[in-house]
Amino acid sequence: MITLKDVSKTFTLHNQGDGQSGAVIPVMAGVSLSVAPGECVALTGRSGAGKSTLMRMIHGNYLAASGEILVGGLDVAKASPREILALRREVLGYVSQFLRVVPRVATLDVVAEPLLTLGIPATEARARAATLLARLNLPERLWSLSPTTFSGGEQQRVNIARGFIHPYPAMLLDEPTASLDAANREVVLSLILEARARGAAILGIFHDEDARARVCDRLLDVTGFTPGLAA
Amino acid sequence: MDGAEMSIYARMKGAEPLLSVRNLSKFYGSRIGCADVSFDLYPGEVLGIVGESGSGKSTLLSCLAGHQTPDEGRIAFDGRDMIAMAEPERRRLARSEQAFVHQSPRDGLRMGVSAGGNIGERLMAVGARNYGAIRETALDWLGRVEIDGARIDDRPSAFSGGMQQRLQIARNLVTAPRLVFMDEPTGGLDVSVQARLLDLLRGLVRDLGLSVVLVTHDLAVVRLLAHRLMVMKSGHVVEQGLTDQVLDDPQHGYTQLLVSSVLQV
Numbered sequence: 001m002i003t004l005k006d007v008s009k010t011f012t013l014h015n016q017g018d019g020q021s022g023a024v025i026p027v028m029a030g031v032s033l034s035v036a037p038g039e040c041v042a043l044t045g046r047s048g049a050g051k052s053t054l055m056r057m058i059h060g061n062y063l064a065a066s067g068e069i070l071v072g073g074l075d076v077a078k079a080s081p082r083e084i085l086a087l088r089r090e091v092l093g094y095v096s097q098f099l100r101v102v103p104r105v106a107t108l109d110v111v112a113e114p115l116l117t118l119g120i121p122a123t124e125a126r127a128r129a130a131t132l133l134a135r136l137n138l139p140e141r142l143w144s145l146s147p148t149t150f151s152g153g154e155q156q157r158v159n160i161a162r163g164f165i166h167p168y169p170a171m172l173l174d175e176p177t178a179s180l181d182a183a184n185r186e187v188v189l190s191l192i193l194e195a196r197a198r199g200a201a202i203l204g205i206f207h208d209e210d211a212r213a214r215v216c217d218r219l220l221d222v223t224g225f226t227p228g229l230a231a
Numbered sequence: 232m233d234g235a236e237m238s239i240y241a242r243m244k245g246a247e248p249l250l251s252v253r254n255l256s257k258f259y260g261s262r263i264g265c266a267d268v269s270f271d272l273y274p275g276e277v278l279g280i281v282g283e284s285g286s287g288k289s290t291l292l293s294c295l296a297g298h299q300t301p302d303e304g305r306i307a308f309d310g311r312d313m314i315a316m317a318e319p320e321r322r323r324l325a326r327s328e329q330a331f332v333h334q335s336p337r338d339g340l341r342m343g344v345s346a347g348g349n350i351g352e353r354l355m356a357v358g359a360r361n362y363g364a365i366r367e368t369a370l371d372w373l374g375r376v377e378i379d380g381a382r383i384d385d386r387p388s389a390f391s392g393g394m395q396q397r398l399q400i401a402r403n404l405v406t407a408p409r410l411v412f413m414d415e416p417t418g419g420l421d422v423s424v425q426a427r428l429l430d431l432l433r434g435l436v437r438d439l440g441l442s443v444v445l446v447t448h449d450l451a452v453v454r455l456l457a458h459r460l461m462v463m464k465s466g467h468v469v470e471q472g473l474t475d476q477v478l479d480d481p482q483h484g485y486t487q488l489l490v491s492s493v494l495q496v
């Protein structure tokens with residue numbers, strides 16, 4: 001479902017470094033990996049090794065310098081913006097570390113939005129959003145408020161609800177349990193296990209080792225893809 | 232599973248762009264307004280255009296909307312050549328299928344006419360005649376842009392800046408255009424009013440399947456509204472792509488400067 005072949009990434013900072021070409025920073029090279037439907041794979045490696053960078057390339061947020069990134073048959077490394085938008089809408093879910101939303105929009109609508117873009121009627125989309133928010137123990141009095149003023153853990157649960165509202169066949173999870181208490185962490189782990197059981201291909205970053213052990217089928221250390229760090 | 236996913240791309244392959252622009256240039260004497268601009272815009276897409284003051288954003292927009300004639304290049308709207316088209320036909324098309332939201336509501340509204348009249352006038356321009364139906368539609372649109380229906384007979388001069396801008400949007404969208412041009416639609420409004428307008432525009436784009444070309448200097452606005460982004464400098468497009476990709480992983484030195492010179496967007 002997710003297959004990378006010999007992917008590399010460099011950042012060229014044009015306004016830094018000396019000379020005309022700026023500073024060229026190679027951050028990943030020779031990345032090949034594959035995640036099958038119904039499989040959950042954890043990316044590991046020390047801070048700065050490139051875990052988030054790899055995930056952002058699969059999401060189409062960072063441009064790959066070379067290689068192939070196949071998600072559900074689309075090569076994200078060469079796809080047009082339009083194709084990547086369709087991929088994100090229908091195939092590839094993403095729970096990022098931070099929530100980014102239009103200020104003043106109610107939490108319930110923030111969570112329902114991915115369904116609205118799929119053409120699902122607003123009443124049904126909101127009902128599904130409510131079910132998920134309730135399951136994540138987000139107090140109902142917060143649903144009509146914008147999440148911009150929420151605590152870190154509340155925002156994260158809104159983000160998770162957005163990522164799990166549609167049964168995406170492929171999912172990227174960047175630290176989904178980072179700022180949650182024990183009870184909510186359990187809810188998120190069960191959401192991940194359910195997604196895996198229905199056949200989603202999941203790639204995640206978990207600093208929580210116990211969480212990783214419970215939901216992931218295998219680990220993939222990205223250090224081997226970090227130029228200058230590979231053993 | 233892969234078969235089903237593939238079909239979404241197959242579905243897309245068949246779609247035709249609503250607006251197709253090739254090698255568009257406009258010169259003011261020896262000065263470049265915009266040069267060699269090319270892009271395709273598909274139904275339901277919002278294209279953001281950013282760049283420093285004087286980079287050619289408004290020039291490009293006014294050529295696209297037919298307010299100026301480009302010196303070179305081609306513009307096709309729904310497959311029809313907009314430059315070769317006879318003027319009356321172009322005007323009719325611009326009135327019925329396109330709309331232009333100005334930065335200043337004063338340029339897009341008739342300040343001496345009531346709010347309802349501002350909306351109704353557009354409907355009449357495309358052939359509506361029934362007074363009751365026109366007023367009904369005007370009321371419905373005031374509601375959609377969150378203006379109290381009781382204000383229908385007030386003139387826009389009695390409205391706040393944010394309300395005027397929402398009225399301008401209602402006036403432009405009431406005829407159900409397929410393509411909307413916007414030049415700094417949230418400029419000059421305070422931040423919380425901007426947020427509400429952004430949310431409104433997002434909902435309208437999604438529910439009506441509008442295509443939008445949006446000029447702004449505000450990267451936070453394009454981040455939230457535009458699917459794709461085009462960066463202009465000195466009349467030229469220096470970079471274009473998926474909005475979040477261009478903002479988070481800019482490839483051109485100018486875009487990197489633009490992104491790094493604002494606090495986190």
Ligand SMILES: Nc1ncnc2c1ncn2[C@@H]1O[C@H](COP(=O)(O)OP(=O)(O)OP(=O)(O)O)[C@@H](O)[C@H]1O
Nearest residue numbers: 011027045046047048049050051052053054479480
């Ligand atoms: N937009 C960017 N521009 C320049 N360099 C970047 C950019 N994004 C990431 N990097 C660099 O790429 C490298 C990998 O960063 P990344 O965020 O992927 O690490 P990580 O493994 O997720 O670390 P952490 O565990 O701390 O989140 C770092 O050296 C980082 O500075």
Ligand SMILES: Nc1ncnc2c1ncn2[C@@H]1O[C@H](COP(=O)(O)OP(=O)(O)OP(=O)(O)O)[C@@H](O)[C@H]1O
Nearest residue numbers: 259262263264282283284285286287288289290291
């Ligand atoms: N009517 C005109 N006559 C002569 N030069 C013009 C005219 N309109 C624009 N220009 C010039 O064309 C260039 C592009 O101007 P334009 O208004 O398109 O910039 P812009 O990107 O919209 O800037 P801003 O962000 O300040 O609105 C500038 O150098 C400007 O001085």
Ligand SMILES: [Mg+2]
Nearest residue numbers: 051052053205
């Ligand atoms: Mg990271």
Ligand SMILES: [Mg+2]
Nearest residue numbers: 288289290414
């Ligand atoms: Mg301008």
